[in-house]
Structure formats: C-alpha cells, structure tokens
Amino acid sequence: MNGAQSLIRTLVRAGVEVCFANPGTSEMHFVAALDAVREMRGVLGLFEGVVTGAADGYARIAGKPAATLLHLGPGLGNGLANLHNGRRAHTPIVNVVGDHATYHKKYDAPLESDIEPVAGSVSGWVRQSDRVADVGADAAATVAASMEPPGQVATLILPADASWGEGGEVAEPLPVRTPAAPDPQTVSVIADVLRSGEPVALLIGGRACRAAGLRATSRIANATGARAFVETFPARLERGAGLPAIERLGYFAEQAAKQLDGVRHLIVAGTGSPVSFFAYPDRPSDLVPEGARVHTLAGRGEDVVAALEALAEEVAADTAPTVAEPAPPALPSGPLTRKNWAAVVGALLPEGAIIADEANTSGASLPQATAGAPRHDVLTLTGGAIGQGMPVATGAAIAAPDRPVLSLEADGSAMYTISALWTQARENLDVTTVILNNNAYAVLRLEMQRVGADLSGPAAKTLLDLSSPALDFVQLAEGMGVPASRATTCEELADQLRRALAEPGPHLIEAMVPAAL
Amino acid sequence: MNGAQSLIRTLVRAGVEVCFANPGTSEMHFVAALDAVREMRGVLGLFEGVVTGAADGYARIAGKPAATLLHLGPGLGNGLANLHNGRRAHTPIVNVVGDHATYHKKYDAPLESDIEPVAGSVSGWVRQSDRVADVGADAAATVAASMEPPGQVATLILPADASWGEGGEVAEPLPVRTPAAPDPQTVSVIADVLRSGEPVALLIGGRACRAAGLRATSRIANATGARAFVETFPARLERGAGLPAIERLGYFAEQAAKQLDGVRHLIVAGTGSPVSFFAYPDRPSDLVPEGARVHTLAGRGEDVVAALEALAEEVAADTAPTVAEPAPPALPSGPLTRKNWAAVVGALLPEGAIIADEANTSGASLPQATAGAPRHDVLTLTGGAIGQGMPVATGAAIAAPDRPVLSLEADGSAMYTISALWTQARENLDVTTVILNNNAYAVLRLEMQRVGADLSGPAAKTLLDLSSPALDFVQLAEGMGVPASRATTCEELADQLRRALAEPGPHLIEAMVPAAL
Structure with missing residues (x-):
C-alpha cells in the first residue's frame, strides 16, 4: 500500500467520505488511490476557492469534515480566502496540500514555495508528513485536530514521495475531545x-x-x-x-x-x-x-x-420559548426591487431548505421575509471574504442530497468563484442559485460614505461600478451547463423559482434588482 | 493631504502609472484618492488573481512596475498564485495590500488575518506603513525594492488609518541599483x-x-x-x-x-x-x-x-548571428487538431504582436509554427501556477495599447481567472483570446503516466475530465461582454482570427482541439 492509499483509507475509517479536489501532478497518486478506496468520493472543482468553500459548506451541514486536495503553494493560495471563512465559521476541514517530493524541494523548481506559513494563516493545526510510514497516523491526527472543539482547519502537507512510496500504514481514528461542560x-x-x-x-x-x-x-x-x-x-x-x-x-x-x-x-x-x-x-x-x-x-x-x-x-424553569408561527409572506407583484425579492423567496421556500446567504446589501429584508417560512438552515459569510456562497452551497448539497439548497448570491461576490456552477452541474446537485444583480459593488458605495471617503469623482465611481459591460449571468450559467433564466418582476421570479425548485439538478435565476444609489 | 493621496502621488512621481485594483472597505480612501491624482489609472479586476496577473503582464511589457490594490489577507490570498508567477518571472510589482486600521487589529474582526507571512511567501521585500507621515517614503522604497535587479514583488501593507489620516508627505523616487557589470x-x-x-x-x-x-x-x-x-x-x-x-x-x-x-x-x-x-x-x-x-x-x-x-x-568577434527568415507557415485546412491550430496562428500573426502563452499541452507545435512569423513577444507561464495567461494578456494590452495581444489559453487553465475577459471588455483592450478546448486536464493525463500512477480507474479518469458538462466558452465570453465564436476547422479559425485581429477591442475564439488521449 502506498502512502496515498494509507491516507485515504485512514480518512475513510475516521468518517471522512468526501474529498473536494483540484489536483496537479504532485497529487496524481492521491487521485489514483481514489480508485483503490471507493468509499471516498472525489468531487472536482475547477478552482481551489470552490474546493475549500465546498468543504466548509459540507461540514456545516454534515457535522463532520470533508477533505480537500490542493496543488502546492499556489493551489493553497487560491483556496485561502474560503479557508479563512471556514476558520471564522469554526468548521472542521481536513485540508490536504500536496507538495513536491521532499528531495526535490532544494532545487527550487518553478512551483516551489513556502507552504507552511501560508497554511498557518488559516489553520489551527499544520503538519507535514515526510515519511510514508507516518502518513496514516498523520492523517488520523489531522482529522482529530480538525474536530477539536469548536472545529478548525487542520492542514496536512503531503510531499509527493510520501504519497507514492510503498509502506503506508492505515491508522485508527483518534479520540476527539468533547466540548467542556458548563461551569x-x-x-x-x-x-x-x-x-x-x-x-x-x-x-x-x-x-x-x-x-x-x-x-x-x-x-x-x-x-x-x-x-x-x-x-x-x-x-x-x-x-x-x-x-x-x-x-x-x-x-x-x-x-x-x-x-x-x-x-x-x-x-x-x-x-x-x-x-x-x-x-x-x-x-x-x-x-x-x-x-x-x-x-x-x-x-x-x-x-x-x-x-x-x-x-x-x-x-426560566417554567417559561416556554416563543416560536415563529407558520406565516410565509404573501407573494409580491410588480418590478423586482432590492427589497421585495426576498418575499418571493419567503413565500416559496420549501420545507427543510438550506440557504447559502451571500446576498450582501440586497439581502437586508431576507430575515424578516423568511422568519415564518418552513424550517430551514441559513449558512452565512462568516469571514467576510466574498466568493463564499456558491461553493458553500455546493458542499451543502453534497452533504444533504435530499434537501433543496438555495444559493442567494450578490453579483460582485459571484464572480470570485463562479465555476462552482460547473461542479453543481457535474454532480447534478439540487442547488437553485438566485443572483441578485444590481450591477455594482453596492456595499462599497455604502462603505465609502461611512468611512468618510469622497464618492463624487469619476475614478472612484468607476471602480465600484459593474455595469460596463453588464454581466449576463444567464449566459455564464449556461456556459457551465446550468439551466438559467432572468427575472425582472416578482411574478417572473416566482414562476422561475417554483420551476427550479420542482426540477432536480441545478438552476440559476438572474434577478435584476436595481441598486439603491 | 491624506496618506492615500501621498501614496499615489509618490507612486506617480516614481513612474508608476497604472493600479490594478480589487478594493474593499479598508481601501476606500485609496480609491477616492484616484480622483485627486488623475495621473494614476485605476483598472478594476473582478477577482484578485486577475489584478496580480495583470500587474505581472504589464511590467513584462512596460519595463516598469504597476501597482496592485488588494483587500486584506483574503484578497492577497486570491492574488497569491499570480504573484507567485510574477516572482518566478522576476517582475517588478508594487503590491499594495490594504489592512484594518492599526488600532482595529487587536479586536480580531472577521476579516482579520496575518498578512505578513502570506505576503512573504511571494515577495522579495515586505513593509507595513503604520504612520501617515511615512506612507510616501514607504511607497518610494517599495517602488525601488520592486525594481531591484532582476525585479521582484515588493509588498506594502497599508492600514486603513494610515490611508485616511491627514499629514501625508510625497516622497521623491529612490535610486535603483543597475545590474552588475560582467566580470x-x-x-x-x-x-x-x-x-x-x-x-x-x-x-x-x-x-x-x-x-x-x-x-x-x-x-x-x-x-x-x-x-x-x-x-x-x-x-x-x-x-x-x-x-x-x-x-x-x-x-x-x-x-x-x-x-x-x-x-x-x-x-x-x-x-x-x-x-x-x-x-x-x-x-x-x-x-x-x-x-x-x-x-x-x-x-x-x-x-x-x-x-x-x-x-x-x-x-565570435567576426561571426554573425543566424536569424529566422520571414517564413510564416502555410494555412492548414480541415478539422482542427492539437497540432495544426498553431500554424493558423503562425500564418496570420501580425507584426509586433504579444503572445500570452498558456496553451500548455495544446501548444507543443507553437514555437515552430511562429518562428518565421513577424517579430513578436512571447510571455510564458513562469511559475507553473495556472490561470496566469488571461490576466497577463490583460496587463500587456494596457502596457502596449498599439500592439495586438494574442492570449492562447488552455481550457482548464482559463477557468481559474476567466473574469479577465470582463476587464478586457471594460477597458476595450485589443486582446484576442483563443481557447484551446480539449475538454480535459490533458497535462495531468500525461503526468499521471509519467509519475507512474494508475490512470485506468473511473474515479481517476473522472477527476481529469472536463467534458461533463462541456464548458461553452462562447457563452462565458459573451456573458462578460466579449464577442465570441467557435471554430472546429482550420478555415473557421483563420476566418475568425482575421476578423478578430482586424477589429479593435477584445474577442474570443473557442478552438475545439480534441485531446491526444
């Protein structure tokens, strides 16, 4: 058994069933090992930010970690922003970063870079597995570290020779500390x-x-x-x-x-x-x-x-909680606005839905509109690094294939990790993405005033504007295999949302919501 | 004058004319200062990998650095892979990373992270500018450091309060060491x-x-x-x-x-x-x-x-060099293959073109096909971190508005930084992108065999396959405002390439080149 196989078998034994991956040459033995250990499901992302965000979303719903597979320092860099969000979410993530063979590092080949300090900026725990015989035990330690309460990113750096070398040993899961009881x-x-x-x-x-x-x-x-x-x-x-x-x-x-x-x-x-x-x-x-x-x-x-x-x-021994009555909002009508679209979502939200919320400025009325909707989970942008919603929705859908996932996404944020749509299509995930398209970095227009910066000049205005050219999210989605449509009225949004929720597989609706300014 | 203005004025005085930017709240005073200092051109990228790759491409052609503007640790993370490529290219890059206000850092707000070690992994020089009065001098030092032979990434971390505070002082450019004479x-x-x-x-x-x-x-x-x-x-x-x-x-x-x-x-x-x-x-x-x-x-x-x-x-005092004769290849005909598309490029390449080459496995025949073409520059993937070609082409086009830029791009690599197309449309850059679409991570199929990993299993095959669903680059380009077409024969590619080169502004051609395997 080579090191890669011992790694995957150990992960499976510890309950890790999914690996979100964007591998390169140094990870090829890990990829090949996925055929030797079929209990591990490999899910391909076209960009590492999708991989790490999906691992975050998966664990938030599954309650246990997924693994990632990233290619060297640059792959880790591409995945860093969503690992940052995962860190702030206290999500358990088994973050596997491939590295050059140990003996190759001194040659300073083009892809060589210092991985450990970059990993350290988002990880609660980092280990490099230099010997084949240690890979299994290191993998078990990584899983346990990721689940250390309340949960954290645990990074395992895996040199190529530790992956391809023979002599791998599967390790038993390590005990995980339970959260401390109240004092x-x-x-x-x-x-x-x-x-x-x-x-x-x-x-x-x-x-x-x-x-x-x-x-x-x-x-x-x-x-x-x-x-x-x-x-x-x-x-x-x-x-x-x-x-x-x-x-x-x-x-x-x-x-x-x-x-x-x-x-x-x-x-x-x-x-x-x-x-x-x-x-x-x-x-x-x-x-x-x-x-x-x-x-x-x-x-x-x-x-x-x-x-x-x-x-x-x-x-409060004798006091009951106050719970929300089933009271979805009435379906609004007329042109979509920044505020009324949320009532359409609240009116049509199915039982057991998962909402990945990166609607940002467009989402202000969402909590009220969904308070009386059927029971659901909301996953939010924990670390402030935008480009998190669509990957998190992807991972959540892998974790809960029987629950509808609604990905509410601001236009500017969507463009960071848009290729999550391709993974949704490839895995036929039941994710409905609603893009709130206001043709602007609207939050920055607000923030610019709040920090006391002058918004009036043309250069500043231009840098916060996304209307030239306008992004066409229907074309972007269809280009990645996701059926898509555009809504400009509440009625259109309701029709399209009903249809998307009724059909299995991914859909995208581009909701045109004029910016406030 | 606030710190941000002193920064931009100092950069301009040192010859830095372009700032590729993806700003956030902590960078709003920098953005506002672009209106006070109109000699600095702000160019927006929808993702930081576009920003940093464009700064690399710009400097490779302009022979002097551009600035970047990135938002905190996660923004730096998103830009890290192309800073890695820039580091390997020895490109001078003035890498400005905004940070929280100095007094805000201790509160560990959601976007707080440790920027310096991440910056250090790609930078030859890092400085944090904590006092408003120092920002100008620090900016001058950053420019000089970036141009230290042979060129490097120099990172300036700019806290928000150093940016918005009054008392900024413009600094004179510092002398730059010339390369040592031969011994x-x-x-x-x-x-x-x-x-x-x-x-x-x-x-x-x-x-x-x-x-x-x-x-x-x-x-x-x-x-x-x-x-x-x-x-x-x-x-x-x-x-x-x-x-x-x-x-x-x-x-x-x-x-x-x-x-x-x-x-x-x-x-x-x-x-x-x-x-x-x-x-x-x-x-x-x-x-x-x-x-x-x-x-x-x-x-x-x-x-x-x-x-x-x-x-x-x-x-070789009396010996002349051997130079290539003007001998563009003949235009091939029939269905496109992995090899013949390059002859179409060689046959039609205009004088003074800039080629950003990230064609990867599809590009093997390119050097021969273009050796006798009119004189041109080729910019290559220096650091091996894919997703570099389209941003580099974008920056090169900003540096040389009078030269045609040809961006030759593999399908898998294109998806890392695809939103470079939007910046090309927004700035109306004369970039013609040719996507070599073989529906696969073809290089990894080769590498998997070369590292001795077993390619035969379905899980491994799936992770290297991009055909399910197929990516439609025509739709992706049009969704970002770039006119696009698809070619399946040499004749179609030639027609479309002629038209794209004749018209100003960006174009994309999706060339369908079957994979070798």
Whole structure:
C-alpha cells in the first residue's frame, strides 16, 4: 500500500467520505488511490476557492469534515480566502496540500514555495508528513485536530514521495475531545445578573444557533426580559416556523449600537464580544456599550447548548420559548426591487431548505421575509471574504442530497468563484442559485460614505461600478451547463423559482434588482 | 493631504502609472484618492488573481512596475498564485495590500488575518506603513525594492488609518541599483571553456531572451559550435523573422535530457541551473548531465546582455548571428487538431504582436509554427501556477495599447481567472483570446503516466475530465461582454482570427482541439 492509499483509507475509517479536489501532478497518486478506496468520493472543482468553500459548506451541514486536495503553494493560495471563512465559521476541514517530493524541494523548481506559513494563516493545526510510514497516523491526527472543539482547519502537507512510496500504514481514528461542560458557578453568577433588574443582552453564536440553543435562549429572554441576539454571521442558523426567531446583531456598527443601547450587562455564549466589522474614523471598534460588563457564559470550545439550558433551568424553569408561527409572506407583484425579492423567496421556500446567504446589501429584508417560512438552515459569510456562497452551497448539497439548497448570491461576490456552477452541474446537485444583480459593488458605495471617503469623482465611481459591460449571468450559467433564466418582476421570479425548485439538478435565476444609489 | 493621496502621488512621481485594483472597505480612501491624482489609472479586476496577473503582464511589457490594490489577507490570498508567477518571472510589482486600521487589529474582526507571512511567501521585500507621515517614503522604497535587479514583488501593507489620516508627505523616487557589470575574469574563463573543444551548451534566461541577448548567443553558438537554449519558461521572449530562433529547453525532463545529452559544460546566463519541473519516481531532479560542469556567466541580477556581448566579442568577434527568415507557415485546412491550430496562428500573426502563452499541452507545435512569423513577444507561464495567461494578456494590452495581444489559453487553465475577459471588455483592450478546448486536464493525463500512477480507474479518469458538462466558452465570453465564436476547422479559425485581429477591442475564439488521449 502506498502512502496515498494509507491516507485515504485512514480518512475513510475516521468518517471522512468526501474529498473536494483540484489536483496537479504532485497529487496524481492521491487521485489514483481514489480508485483503490471507493468509499471516498472525489468531487472536482475547477478552482481551489470552490474546493475549500465546498468543504466548509459540507461540514456545516454534515457535522463532520470533508477533505480537500490542493496543488502546492499556489493551489493553497487560491483556496485561502474560503479557508479563512471556514476558520471564522469554526468548521472542521481536513485540508490536504500536496507538495513536491521532499528531495526535490532544494532545487527550487518553478512551483516551489513556502507552504507552511501560508497554511498557518488559516489553520489551527499544520503538519507535514515526510515519511510514508507516518502518513496514516498523520492523517488520523489531522482529522482529530480538525474536530477539536469548536472545529478548525487542520492542514496536512503531503510531499509527493510520501504519497507514492510503498509502506503506508492505515491508522485508527483518534479520540476527539468533547466540548467542556458548563461551569455551574459561572451559570449561577450569570443567573444573578439576569435577576438583577438591570438591562441585559444575551448574544449567542456557534452551536447555540441551532434549535436547542435558540429555544433555551428564547426561554431566558422571555423569563427575564433580556434582549437576545444571534451573532452577526453564524456558520449555521436554524430558522423558520416552530423555532424562535432571534434577531441577528447588525452588520453596521450603528445598527448594533442601537440594538445594544442602554445595556448594562452583555452575556456572550458560544461567540466573542461584538466588534465592528471594519474600523471607521471616529467610531469605536468595540461594540460593547460604554460602561456595560461582558460575561462569558460559554466560550466557543465549550458546550454552549448545555450552558444555555442550565441557565434556562435556573431563571426560566417554567417559561416556554416563543416560536415563529407558520406565516410565509404573501407573494409580491410588480418590478423586482432590492427589497421585495426576498418575499418571493419567503413565500416559496420549501420545507427543510438550506440557504447559502451571500446576498450582501440586497439581502437586508431576507430575515424578516423568511422568519415564518418552513424550517430551514441559513449558512452565512462568516469571514467576510466574498466568493463564499456558491461553493458553500455546493458542499451543502453534497452533504444533504435530499434537501433543496438555495444559493442567494450578490453579483460582485459571484464572480470570485463562479465555476462552482460547473461542479453543481457535474454532480447534478439540487442547488437553485438566485443572483441578485444590481450591477455594482453596492456595499462599497455604502462603505465609502461611512468611512468618510469622497464618492463624487469619476475614478472612484468607476471602480465600484459593474455595469460596463453588464454581466449576463444567464449566459455564464449556461456556459457551465446550468439551466438559467432572468427575472425582472416578482411574478417572473416566482414562476422561475417554483420551476427550479420542482426540477432536480441545478438552476440559476438572474434577478435584476436595481441598486439603491 | 491624506496618506492615500501621498501614496499615489509618490507612486506617480516614481513612474508608476497604472493600479490594478480589487478594493474593499479598508481601501476606500485609496480609491477616492484616484480622483485627486488623475495621473494614476485605476483598472478594476473582478477577482484578485486577475489584478496580480495583470500587474505581472504589464511590467513584462512596460519595463516598469504597476501597482496592485488588494483587500486584506483574503484578497492577497486570491492574488497569491499570480504573484507567485510574477516572482518566478522576476517582475517588478508594487503590491499594495490594504489592512484594518492599526488600532482595529487587536479586536480580531472577521476579516482579520496575518498578512505578513502570506505576503512573504511571494515577495522579495515586505513593509507595513503604520504612520501617515511615512506612507510616501514607504511607497518610494517599495517602488525601488520592486525594481531591484532582476525585479521582484515588493509588498506594502497599508492600514486603513494610515490611508485616511491627514499629514501625508510625497516622497521623491529612490535610486535603483543597475545590474552588475560582467566580470572580465569570468568571461575569460568561460571563453576558454568554449574553446576547449569539449561539448558545451549555453542556457540563457531573463533579459538575455530579448533581441540583443539572442543575437550574442547565436553568434557564440555559431562561432564555437556550442548548443544554445532559452530557459523553459521565459518571462518575455522576443521571436520571429529577423531574430535568432533559439530553442527552449523542454518542459519534460526527458526532453531536456535529450537536448543536453553528452554535454560536458553547461554555461548559464541570466537563469539557474536546469531542474525538473516536478519530481518523478526514479528520475533525477537535477537536469545537468552527469559529469557536466556548470559555469555561471551572469546571475539573474547581473547585466546578462553585456556579459553575453563581452563573451561574443572574445569568441565570435567576426561571426554573425543566424536569424529566422520571414517564413510564416502555410494555412492548414480541415478539422482542427492539437497540432495544426498553431500554424493558423503562425500564418496570420501580425507584426509586433504579444503572445500570452498558456496553451500548455495544446501548444507543443507553437514555437515552430511562429518562428518565421513577424517579430513578436512571447510571455510564458513562469511559475507553473495556472490561470496566469488571461490576466497577463490583460496587463500587456494596457502596457502596449498599439500592439495586438494574442492570449492562447488552455481550457482548464482559463477557468481559474476567466473574469479577465470582463476587464478586457471594460477597458476595450485589443486582446484576442483563443481557447484551446480539449475538454480535459490533458497535462495531468500525461503526468499521471509519467509519475507512474494508475490512470485506468473511473474515479481517476473522472477527476481529469472536463467534458461533463462541456464548458461553452462562447457563452462565458459573451456573458462578460466579449464577442465570441467557435471554430472546429482550420478555415473557421483563420476566418475568425482575421476578423478578430482586424477589429479593435477584445474577442474570443473557442478552438475545439480534441485531446491526444
């Protein structure tokens, strides 16, 4: 057995079933080994950003890691932005980066570069597997490292000779640490804070954004009057009828300031203390209201759901959560706008859907429009590196072949990783992409004003404009084998969305939504 | 004057006229400053790999650096592969990476990441400009560092508060070191080697691949009987009628071994000793024939043209170079094949064209087909990170608006940075892209056999196949505003190429060339 086979067999034994790949020459033995170990499914991406984003989306839904397969330093570079998003999502990812043969590195061949420091910028754990006999054990360690609570990118650098050499040994899975149980003393102190009568807000994140955490949070809020918020960009947020609809903390600092206004105590659970996404001249980076105290109920690596449930038992033993009624919005009519398209989505969203949300500025009305829709998951842009939505949707569809995936995507962001569509077509994934086309980097028009930069000049205007030439996403999708159509009215969007959701396989709808400015 | 304005004014004063940009919120003051300093031309890319590749192509033709503008660590990551290629091309690039405000970094906001080690993996020089008053001087130092012979990526990390703060100071350009003059003693020793009567090969690279270096090399070869070769992937190779047609060293190690077979002395000038692109089991990484001695006439940072001319004066004072006759190939006819398409290009290539060559396996017959074409430049894939050709063509067209640019592009490679087409349309660049569509990662089919991996299984075959679904590059191009057509015969390719070359602005031709396998 060669090293590549020992790697794949070890991954399979540890429960890793999918490898998203964009291989090169140094990874050819890994590719060949996929035929020796058929339990591993290889999924090809035409660009590494698709590969890494898909691994992120897969694990957010599957609850266990996928592997990647990247080609040397440049392949890692191409995949880096979505590994960054995966890092911020605390997603377990087994990130396999092929390297030159160990003895070849000193020759400084054209593709030689220093992989480790680049991998280190996004990984919680990095190892290079230099000896064939170690590859299996290193693979088992990589899987376990990726699942270290709350989850992280674990990178295994695999030299070509460790891959092709004979003498590989399959390793048993390593135990994975379970998240730490809540500290009763902490729960008790925070219960006292909630009973103090002072204004309190509760900010939840990570695993707390799933049903059990949301219910406990709603009970606490109902019993104590505390305001409750979900972190701004949750990796996976469960929503819809039957679940508490807890508001997300706003993206813009001034929204968050309003939400937290007057709060004296901020309890954080499964996330960090809130900070501004960007710095702005003369505005604070720290979003905790002045004079308020921050109390950590559970850190990201702790069992946040158990902590919230323990807290609820203390302060809300007899209180029920408030859950959203089944109340999809009415179908709007007339020309599409930045705001009304979301109601079409809310009206037609099927049960059990997964929404990959990279609608950005066009998505402001989405949470309200879908709060009463059937139960669904929302996967958000956790790390702010755009080009994440379409790959994440791709991976989510691989993880959950029986659930419809809705990929809501801003035009500018779509162009970073557009070839995700090809992988969706190749794997016949049930993904419906809705491109919100406003012909602009609309968020930057907003941000330019907010940072106090002057938007009035032609050069600046030009750099934020995507209308010259206009992007035709129908042609782009069809060029990659995905059936596509264009909607300019709510009625057209509804018709096309119904059809796309009814038919298996991928579809794309280009929704023309004029920019605000 | 704010920091951003002092940066741009300093760049302009140092001769930097173009900034390829994909900015975000932290770069908004830089964008606004483009209106205050109209001498700097901002060119938008929809993806950072386009931005960095265009900066590489620009400088290869302009002979001076362009600036980039990238958004934080993830933007740098997206641009990393083409910075890697630029590093291998020894291209001067002023790589500006925006960062969070200095005081904001400690909050670990979602887009925060460690930029410096990632930049360091592709840069010869990295500086962070933390104080507004230093930004101008740091910018001048960045330009000078980028032009340090033979040229390199110089990265300037620009925090948002250094950009927006008042108190910026414009700095004067710094002197740039000229390449070291040839050492007479070295020239004399190598002249003796050439006169020894033993078999000698001369391998040239860098600046020696331009007219003067090629002429001196040809004279030396003619006078002494030495074999002469150009490095495998030159950044810029001048070719065509009136210039010596010196063969490139082969990409595959076995080709190179044949070319160098029996050589006792290998003289290198402006490049390194030849090494195998990848390692292969049981094959040497070092391509210098066993027992041969390597003599360095001039290193990459030295004046290699002067060294070759001095050597020619010693050993070939009365010998003329052999130059290619004007002899374009005859136009072939019938169905396109992997080999005959290049003759169509050779037959129709206009005077002064720039070829960005990322045709990969489909391009094997290109050098022969274009040797007798009118004089032109060839820009190659220097670092092996695919997705370089279309961005490089874009930058070259900005540098030389009066020269036709021909972008010869493999299908698989095209998909990494396909949005370069949009920038070509937006800037109305005279680029004709010919996609060599063989529906496969054909190079990997070859490499899989060469590394001894088994290609016969369905999983491996699938991961190298691009035919399901087939990519339609005509639709992809039209979706980004570039007129496009498809050719399946030599006659169609000739018709479409004539038309594309005759009309200004970008065009794309999808040439269907069946794969070898």
